[in-house]
Amino acid sequence: MATMRVAQVSRPNGPFEIVERPIPEPGAGSVRVKVHACGVCHSDSVTKEGLLPGIQYPRVPGHEVAGVIDAVGPGVAGWQPGQRVGVGWNGGYCGYCDYCRRGEFFACERGQTTGVTFDGGYGEYLIAPASAVARMPAELSPVEAGPLMCAGLTTFNALRNSDARPGDLVAVLGLGGLGHLGVQYAAKMGFRTVGIARGKDKEPLARQLGASVYIDNQAQDAAAELVKLGGAKVILATVTSGEAMSAVQGGVAVNGTLLLLGVPSESIQVSPIVLFQGRRSVKGWNTGTSIDSQDTLAFSVQTGVRPMTETYPLERVAEAYDRMMSGKASFRVVLTIGR
Numbered sequence: 504m505a506t507m508r509v510a511q512v513s514r515p516n517g518p519f520e521i522v523e524r525p526i527p528e529p530g531a532g533s534v535r536v537k538v539h540a541c542g543v544c545h546s547d548s549v550t551k552e553g554l555l556p557g558i559q560y561p562r563v564p565g566h567e568v569a570g571v572i573d574a575v576g577p578g579v580a581g582w583q584p585g586q587r588v589g590v591g592w593n594g595g596y597c598g599y600c601d602y603c604r605r606g607e608f609f610a611c612e613r614g615q616t617t618g619v620t621f622d623g624g625y626g627e628y629l630i631a632p633a634s635a636v637a638r639m640p641a642e643l644s645p646v647e648a649g650p651l652m653c654a655g656l657t658t659f660n661a662l663r664n665s666d667a668r669p670g671d672l673v674a675v676l677g678l679g680g681l682g683h684l685g686v687q688y689a690a691k692m693g694f695r696t697v698g699i700a701r702g703k704d705k706e707p708l709a710r711q712l713g714a715s716v717y718i719d720n721q722a723q724d725a726a727a728e729l730v731k732l733g734g735a736k737v738i739l740a741t742v743t744s745g746e747a748m749s750a751v752q753g754g755v756a757v758n759g760t761l762l763l764l765g766v767p768s769e770s771i772q773v774s775p776i777v778l779f780q781g782r783r784s785v786k787g788w789n790t791g792t793s794i795d796s797q798d799t800l801a802f803s804v805q806t807g808v809r810p811m812t813e814t815y816p817l818e819r820v821a822e823a824y825d826r827m828m829s830g831k832a833s834f835r836v837v838l839t840i841g842r
């Protein structure tokens with residue numbers, strides 16, 4: 504029987520184990536993807552550390568998958584072997600629950616999560632529901648496409664669904680894995696883009712990515728600086744510090760939004776007066792579905808947006824994961840697999 508190598512976790516907080524398994528056959532409504540690259544995302548800690556109840560182990564993490572369909576299960580329409588595809592965090596939706604019937608596929612009651620409720624992309628193959636699959640353009644390499652399936656999707660989809668219009672001031676808080684993509688998308692969408700990060704040394708990077716203004720929130724009061732610029736229609740908060748998120752709320756413009764993408768473990772503090780006086784809001788954004796990923800990849804090709812990556816072969820998954828968790832990677836860690 505043909506086998507494949509995967510990197511699995513056997514229990515919460517357990518180590519990565521490289522194991523051989525039989526190559527699985529796709530069931531009804533699913534496709535098998537031969538994985539070429541898989542990004543290592545902070546949300547993979549959900550599986551690695553066991554942060555959600557009900558995860559069944561052993562489990563293979565990974566939801567920034569780029570590869571090629573190599574088999575389709577019964578009843579799958581529209582997908583064939585040989586198509587280049589990506590699979591993201593949203594691991595498919597049922598299409599018939601009340602949320603799906605209202606078009607809110609991200610909130611599907613039977614929705615699955617790649618690398619959490621079924622095995623993800625830290626391996627040579629994975630089986631994914633057809634509704635979880637996005638077309639990957641030929642112009643993108645698998646290493647480039649992987650991080651766009653989650654970090655790219657999240658920032659792109661949050662911005663394009665926000666109230667900001669071309670010419671509006673949009674600030675991106677944080678210049679890490681999410682933020683370095685957020686700045687690029689904001690600039691390419693035609694927003695006056697402000698990059699906010701800690702330290703003067705990040706300024707050249709922010710400008711290179713497309714920011715026209717840079718704020719060092721270690722040395723400057725970011726909220727006050729944004730007010731001087733007229734206030735930000737959207738502040739895209741990509742950091743994982745609740746304190747840093749709380750500190751910028753005063754820089755949101757009238758009718759503007761503090762849009763939360765990062766997931767700090769602590770709460771944020773919001774002033775009711777800030778919300779009330781300027782009709783401001785605080786909102787979270789939950790990535791997107793496969794068609795949103797597909798749009799993210801296409802827009803990235805069209806405008807030249809690319810992630811900056813560090814690559815590791817699958818065998819070095821533990822090192823790759825630690826590097827991602829250290830927060831020191833520049834900027835997305837990607838596993839290269841097979842070929």
Ligand SMILES: [Zn+2]
Pocket residue numbers: 544545546547566592653654
């Ligand atoms: Zn992710």
Ligand SMILES: [Zn+2]
Pocket residue numbers: 596597598599600601602603610611612613614
């Ligand atoms: Zn549903």
